[in-house]
Amino acid sequence: MSTDAIVLLKDDHKQIRKLFRDFENAGENALKTKGRIVEAIIETLTVHTYLENECMYPEVRKRVPELEDDVLESYEEHHVADVLCVELAAMKPEDERFDAKTTVLIENVSHHIEEEEDEWFPQVREALGRKELQEIGARMLEMRKDAPRRPSQPSALKKTIDAVLA
Numbered sequence: 001m002s003t004d005a006i007v008l009l010k011d012d013h014k015q016i017r018k019l020f021r022d023f024e025n026a027g028e029n030a031l032k033t034k035g036r037i038v039e040a041i042i043e044t045l046t047v048h049t050y051l052e053n054e055c056m057y058p059e060v061r062k063r064v065p066e067l068e069d070d071v072l073e074s075y076e077e078h079h080v081a082d083v084l085c086v087e088l089a090a091m092k093p094e095d096e097r098f099d100a101k102t103t104v105l106i107e108n109v110s111h112h113i114e115e116e117e118d119e120w121f122p123q124v125r126e127a128l129g130r131k132e133l134q135e136i137g138a139r140m141l142e143m144r145k146d147a148p149r150r151p152s153q154p155s156a157l158k159k160t161i162d163a164v165l166a
Contacts, residue, residue: 002134002137003134003137003138003141004130004133004134004137005055005056005133005134005136005137005140006121006124006125006133006137007137008137008140008141009048009051009052009056009116009121010117010121012044012047012048012051013113013116013117015044016041016044016045016048016109016113017110017113019037019040019041019044020041020106020109020110022037023037023038023041023102023106024106031093031094032093034093034098034099034102035092035093038088038093038098038102041085041088041102041105042085042088042089042150042151043149043150045081045085045109046082046085046147046148046149046150046151047144047147047148047149049078049081049082050143050147050148051140051143051144051147052074052078053075053078054143055136055139055140055143056136056140057071057074057075059136060124060128063127063128063132064123064124064127064128066127067120067123067124067127070119070120070123074112074116074120077108077111077112078112080108081105081108081109081112082151084101084104084105084108085105085151086151087101088101088102088105089150089151
């Protein structure tokens with residue numbers, strides 16, 4: 001298994017995209033299925049954004065200062081996703097806005113993933129190289145073990161509050 005931070009994040013992105021497709025293909029009345037899929041989306045995004053916010057982004061800010069604006073934009077995009085996840089976690093699949101809110105989350109996160117993979121990751125890879133990305137990735141793998149799985153967990157809430165107050 002690779003410890004390259006970008007490879008790890010792209011693997012997360014593949015898993016997230018699959019969950020998005022599963023939701024979109026579930027069918028209008030598949031409430032239980034959609035509820036399970038959204039729970040998986042929330043958990044996967046909570047872990048993923050935690051790792052990026054607490055490890056990848058601070059390291060890139062420190063090591064590649066010219067990408068500061070991109071990092072700040074990514075923090076804000078994560079904040080929007082965090083807020084939607086908190087709201088979805090409190091909803092039931094039969095709620096009137098459940099599908100609409102999930103669709104907005106999917107659209108926002110899909111845009112964020114495209115920007116990261118098409119623009120940001122190549123710049124980070126060029127600036128940092130394999131060894132540094134492996135060091136960051138190894139740290140992310142360690143952090144993943146204790147990463148929050150629900151937006152209501154204290155470490156996830158701290159991340160959301162920090163984004164609001166920063």
